Amino acid sequence: MTPLQRALVEKAGNDHGFEYVLPANDHTVKLASARHRVQVCISAIDGQYTLSFTSPASTLLSAELARSLPALRRSADSFVAPDQVALTQVLRRAAELAHALPNQAVRDFEASLTQELTQLPEELKNTEVERLVRQRIGQQAFRSAMVDYWDGACAVTGIALSEVLRASHAKPWAACDSDTERLDVFNGFLLSANLDALFDRFLISFSDAGTLLLSPRITPDTQARLGLTQPLCLRWLAEEHQPYLNYHRNRFGALM
Incomplete structure (x- = not known):
């Protein structure tokens, strides 16, 4: 991940419900929040962003994200955002669901x-x-x-x-x-x-x-x-x- 991509991902997280940057390797950015328990690991390949979420309700979160954003491509247990706009949409909706889903x-x-x-x-x-x-x-x-x-x-x-x-x-x-x-x-x-x-x-x-x-x-x-x-x-x-x-x-x- 380039320094510019990393900066853009961190800003997108901060603006859309994931204000903390956690330690990760050089290829990914890991984001979290003090307001909910969902964390997300983001990598960037060929201009696309792959997001993997972890939370106490990971299965439910993934199902609700897939329903909310049906055009979003999934890869195994991850979501693929084709550009920066889609990345912010996924982060915003994930943060909303993190606040809403049990418990x-x-x-x-x-x-x-x-x-x-x-x-x-x-x-x-x-x-x-x-x-x-x-x-x-x-x-x-x-x-x-x-x-x-x-x-x-x-x-x-x-x-x-x-x-x-x-x-x-x-x-x-x-x-x-x-x-x-x-x-x-x-x-x-x-x-x-x-x-x-x-x-x-x-x-x-x-x-x-x-x-x-x-x-x-x-x-x-x-x-x-x-x-x-x-x-x-x-x-x-x-x-x-x-x-x-x-x-x-x-x-x-x-x-x-």
């Missing part, structure tokens, strides 16, 4: 919670105040992971106006058995406000194929007013969504 949201939640609880007066610990603090920080971590995973756009409509997007749980916060479930990015979808309100009340759900299911309680007139007359479908649906979606669909069916 980074749990780690972020625990770190933020520890910091905030140290500032909480002793008499308020183990009270309703602490419970509300936990819920607020957890919901913030969940929303952040959702925004990263869905690339800042509604999982159905693709609307990218952040002010109207909501992080919707499939298995509700109160029904979850652990913080791992509550903060799992696959436990729900990033939805526009009207879809979120319906999903939260089990008035809509999604099939195994991701198509929108409507409760008969939503009349044709209401469907038209809500913009639900056209067939709608999730932009994608991972296998890891299915257990939570099954829970939601059972609740949806029980209210029909």
Whole structure:
């Protein structure tokens, strides 16, 4: 790798979620971050960049990267970026997924919670105040992971106006058995406000194929007013969504 290529790779990493340069050999650049646990080793051959990722969820990360960037060529367990523009796209998306995929949201939640609880007066610990603090920080971590995973756009409509997007749980916060479930990015979808309100009340759900299911309680007139007359479908649906979606669909069916 030439000095210019090395400098360009390091800058691309710093600008797109991999701010640390780790020791490596003369032929590669190894990048990491203090904000997530994914590392990437990059080599340059004939103007192309080969990226190999390591993380606690390497298989899941690779699958999601392949889905997000279908035009990207794969070589064994690596991704090949044909130019500098593609290199930055891969690094940016990998960093987003690193923040979103299990269990980074749990780690972020625990770190933020520890910091905030140290500032909480002793008499308020183990009270309703602490419970509300936990819920607020957890919901913030969940929303952040959702925004990263869905690339800042509604999982159905693709609307990218952040002010109207909501992080919707499939298995509700109160029904979850652990913080791992509550903060799992696959436990729900990033939805526009009207879809979120319906999903939260089990008035809509999604099939195994991701198509929108409507409760008969939503009349044709209401469907038209809500913009639900056209067939709608999730932009994608991972296998890891299915257990939570099954829970939601059972609740949806029980209210029909």
